[in-house]
Structure formats: structure tokens, C-alpha cells
Amino acid sequence: MAGGGRRRRFLILIAGQVALVGAVLVLVLVWRVTDLGTAADTGQVVGVALTVTALWVPLFLWWWRGRHPAVASSAMVASAADALARLVAAQWETEAELRSLDDPHPMPVWWRLLADSELVDVAGQVGAAGWEGASDQIRELAVQFQALERRRLVVLGGLGTGKTTLAVQLVRELIRIRQDGDPVPVLMSAASWDTATHPGVWEWTAAQLALFYPALGAAEYGPHAITDLTAGADPLVLPVIDGLDEVPLSARAAVLDALNRTLGHGGLILTCRTDDYTDTVVAADTALTGGAVIESVPLRPITAAAYLERCLRRAPSPAWQYVLDQLASQRDMPTSPLAQVCSTPLGLWLVRTVYRPPTISGPAPDPTPLTDPAAYPTTASLRAHLFDQLIPALIRQRLPSADPGHLFRPRRLHDPQDAKRWLTWIAYHLTHPRTPDGRARTRDFAWWHLAPRTLTPTRIRTITGLVGGLVFGLVGALVGALVGSLSGGLAGGLAGGLATSRSLDPGYANLTLRRRTKELLKRLAFGLVGGLVFGLVFGPAFGLVFGLAVGLAVGLSTWMASPAPLDRVSTPAKTLRGDLTLILVRVIAFGLVFGLIFGLTNGLVGGLALGLVFGLAFGLAFGLGGAQHGGASWNYLLAVNHLNRRGILPRNLMAFLGDAHRLGLLRAVGPIYQFRHADLQDHLADQTFS
Secondary structure (H helix, E strand, O other): OHHHHHHHHHHHHHHHHHHHHHHHHHHHHHHHHOOHHHHHHHHHHHHHHHHHHHHHHHHHHHHHHHHOOOOOOHHHHHHHHHHHHHHHHHHHHHHHHHOOOOOOOOOOOEEEEOOOOOOOOHHHHHHOOOOEEEHHHHHHHHHHHHOOOOOEEEEEEOOOOOHHHHHHHHHHHHHHOOOOOOOEEEEEEHHHOOOOOOOOHHHHHHHHHHHHOHHHHOHHHOOOHHHHHHOOOOOOEEEEEEOHHHOOHHHHHHHHHHHHHHOOOOOEEEEEEHHHHHHHHHHHOOOOOOOEEEEEEOOOHHHHHHHHHHHHOOOOOHHHHHHHHHHHOOOOOOOOHHHHHOOOHHHHHHHHHHOOOOOOOOOOOOOHHHHOOOOOOOHHHHHHHHHHHHHHHHHHHOOOOOOOOOOOOOOOOOOHHHHHHHHHHHHHHHHOOOOOOOOOOOOOEOHHHHHHHHOOHHHHHHHHHHHHHHHHHHHHHHHHHHOOOHHHHHHHHHHHHHHHOOOOEOOOOOOOOOOOHHHHHHHHHHHHHHHHHHHHHHOOOHHHHHHHHHHHHHHHHHHHOOOOOOOOOOOHHHHHHHHHHHHHHHHHHHHHHHHHHHHHHOOOOOHHHHHHHHHHHHHHHHHHHOOOEOOHHHHHHHHHHHHHHOOOOOOOHHHHHHHHHHHOOEEEEOOEEEEOOHHHHHHHHOOOOO
């Protein structure tokens, strides 16, 4: 095959050389027989013919390659899998630190196997015999998972029982013990799966990989790395789908049906609340095929007391000793509100966080009211109190720091009331309007969805049009009859904004040169060749200049949008910066191109300087609304400014969200923020917002 390819390329080279030599001989013959003018005319015809051929051949080859896509080697696919494993490991190691999952060590939550249950497929019952383990023994749990016949596991439990935490722990441990050829665990949110858009689990997984891990699009992993990882009989990705209970019943049944239809030989980890999974199995009339099912065991009061004492890191004060004794005295039967709250990892985390001594100032909070039935007569009232105190407690405990190594420290000090008000609005925004069965609308805060949810399309288009119109109008006022008056420019820009501005997905931009210089040169070379061909077709002067300029701009834009193999996982701040960078480069690159054209063609009116002003205006319009991706950040900034003027959100929302993440109030899943616990979102969403 390789030898045949070389022979074909050699024959094409010879044919091309013969064609060029033949063209020169024809021109010389015409010149000798007729005159120089006729030879020049003939040369233009021959030049156009060769140019058309030069355009047609690469277009045909591009079409032919599309019919016969390149196949990545096994080494490239393995390299992509290893790269994905590194990205996932780095992502969740950092997130585990921010969530204090190992501080001082994992909570000792026990998980038991559900056998002989309607929730368990027969194959799952047989393949998981003898399963038992605890979250503080995650290595043993991961090994037991790998020993399952089909490596499919459903993790069940009640409110705040640590299902997501266990999923994160399994992802981290499975990465640590991963061998060559093992699938890479990737945690995804069930709420983001629309089975109408992605009927199969691997289609949806591929879409999530493209969003969370753009580095997989680097050329060195092959032309279709994500598809290579998720396709075939033995996919190299292990979906870890968290929060099936966060979607309506009909959607849950559709997800379960899609999993059974399309998983094939692939593995799976799925988390869900027990009652919701029971309803889903009944509605779908099936359990997960071949899946073992485990359920959390409530923490015993004596175990919770021992864990809290270890978290204190020093001898308990008299007040703390009293609380610990009261809690431990119930031993195995949690009857008091405090014992019931501490029977779940969420409640235990709330108690240790809210009543931890502050870092900034003030005395340590007195924990004795936790045992007072008059203060908190019910479990619900105590949990609500802990949620109310969580935000100010974390802000008091963690001093700001500009050192990136301080993962738990915010970059600035926030007023607790402001922070609570902002987070309350975000929780309300994500929750309402609720689904028909009363659930939150979504758990995912995607910054590019803020504008469509808070600004009407007409408002976005009007503001975008006014910005472009102001630029056009000011220039128009200078050149008068050539362009029109100021009002005419405003009207034209407004019309352009109404026509082009729309809700966009975030674009991707990377200006890093490391290991990408060769790719940049290749993109620029393609752009120059395309521009040269354009110039030969449309004229040796204007067409050549325009073609070369546009070719360079297109080459730079396409290179910038191509990921690097060393890119990190997407984060909310990184995707926002990337989209803003994409707009800026488009404005500059295409602005200079159009400016050069206007400057050359309208030199008598204003010269190159005025042409550059025109060009930047056109570049601005293209950057904001002239492409499939890129421009979402502009809409986001409009929305944040609008909400800030109403006193709803801070002006620098992304910086605040980053601090809330470092404080442990939010968690990051790729470019999306979520509240650390869905119950925290639900609690805040039920508050009165003013």
C-alpha cells in the first residue's frame, strides 16, 4: 500500500511537470508564430486553466478523503487514551483536594450489595457475589469493580449519602490502577444527556469528551480520536454517569433504555437515589443489564463521633467533648436530630465545616446547641440551620490568597451577605421553572447559557447592532457621501446586528506555540496557497493582495482553533477566555484584512488609516456574530452587565464563581459549575430573593 502510494505520487508529479513544461512550450510557440500581445493573452488563458486545475485537484482530494476517512493507528488511539487518562486524573485530583475528600481521610461509608432484588439484573446478581466495602477502603472497592463480569455498577443511596463522592473516588482509583488497554473512567452528569439528540450512550459520551477535553482534537491523536475511543466492540472509555435522579422520570426511563440498547460490551458506573431508581426500573420495565447494585449503609452515631473527633486535629474543647459524648452515646440507633443528620456524609460534612474554628477573627462557634432539642427539634430544622450558616462559615475560615498553590483560599474577600445573595439568585435561576414533577430545571451552570435565559434575543441583537452601528456611523460621518450620515451608519449597524447576532456555543482558542509551530506553518502555508490561487484567478494586483491577506487570516484562525495535545481539561474560566480570545483575534486579523482592502481601494477618500477603521468595524461584526462558534462570551458579558446593574450578580461573575469553587461551595465538571451538593442548591432556591 505504501509503495503504491509513492508510485501514484511520483506519477502525479511527473504529470504536473509535463503539464507545466507543455504550457511554457505552447506560450513560446504562440509568441514565435504570432506576436507578444497574443502570447500574453494566451498566457492569461493558460494561467486560468492551470489555476482552476490547481483548485479542482485539492478539492477533489478533500472530497475523496471524506469518503475514505483516514484511520488512526493503534498507537495513536492508545496515545489518545493515555492522554485522556492524564487529563481525567489531573482534573479529579484537584477537585478532590477542593472538596476535602481526603481530609483527614475519606468518610467511612459502608456499601452493601443488593441481591435478590427487582432492581438487579440476574447477571448482575451472579457477577457481584460477595461484594462489600467502605469508602475509606477505595482500592478494594475498585478491585472488586474490575472483577465484575461486565464491569457495570449502580450506586444507590438516599439524600446526601455520598453517591457522587464514591463515583469520584472510583474514578481516581481506577485511573491509578489502570493498565494499558483498560478503559478510562470519565464522570458525566446524567442531566446533560438528551436521548432525543443523542440516542446512544457513545454518541453522547463523544459529545461530552469534545466539550470537556478539547486536547483530544490534537492532530497527533489521529483525525477522529474521540470516535476511536468511544466506538468499536471494546470502547476505551468507561462512562461514569452521576445523578440519574436529577432528571424527570420519563427521561430516566429513556436513559436506562438507551444504556441497555447501546452499551454493547462497554462498562458503566451509574449513581441514583434509591427511590428514583426503583421508579425508573418500574417505568422502563427493566434493570440495567448485567449491572451489580450497591447501596450505602447509614453512618452509625459512634462512627460519626469518631470521625468528627479526628477532624478537630487537637484535643476537643469541653463543648465539643460534650457534643461528641452525646452523639456516641446513641451508638447504633440515631434517634436525635444531630445523630440523624450525621448519619449521612453530607450532614457530617456540614457539621464539621460550619463549626470549625474561624481563620479570620472571632471565637470558635459553640457546638452545644446542636444537641438542644428546643433549638433544633427536627432533623430538617437542624439541616436548614447548617445550610444557612455554611456560606459565612467558609468565608470566615479561609483568608484570601493570590498564591495559585492555595487551592482552598479565595482570591479576594467577599461579604458573606453578598455572596449568599448572589448564590441564592444562581440557585433560583438554575431551579426555576421547575420540571412538571417538581425537580430543579438543571444542576449545571454553563456561562454561555446565562444570556439566553436572562436577555431576550431582540435585546442581545439590538445591543450588538448598536455597537457595530456606532463604529460604522462614526466613520460614515467622516466620509460623508461615500458611506452615509451618522444616523445612517447606526441604522445599518443595527440591521446587521439584528441579522447576525445569535446565541452561540463557546469557541475554542489557543495561542500556545509549544509543539504547535509546525501546525501553524502548515495552516499559514495552506492560507497562502489559497490566497495565491485567488489572486491568479481574479487579478495579479488587487486579487493577489486580497487573497494572500485573507488566506493568512484564515490560516491563523484555523490554527488557533486547533487544540494542543498538552492542553488541560476545560474549565469555566478557560472556556470564557478562549472565546474572548477568539473574538479578539478575529477582530484584529479580519479587521486588518478589510482595512487593507478599503485603504487600497479608497485611498483618495481617506487613505489606509481610514480603511483600517472600516476594517476593524467589519472585524468586530465578524468576531461577534459571523461564525458558528465564538461570540458567546460577548452575550455573556452583556447579561452579566445587565444583572450587575440590577444588583443581582457581581460585575466579575467568573472571578466570584472561581472563589466559590475554592471555598467548596461549588464543584467544577469540565466547563460547567454545579453546587457542591444538589441539596444546597435546593435550599437556596427556596429562599426569598429580593
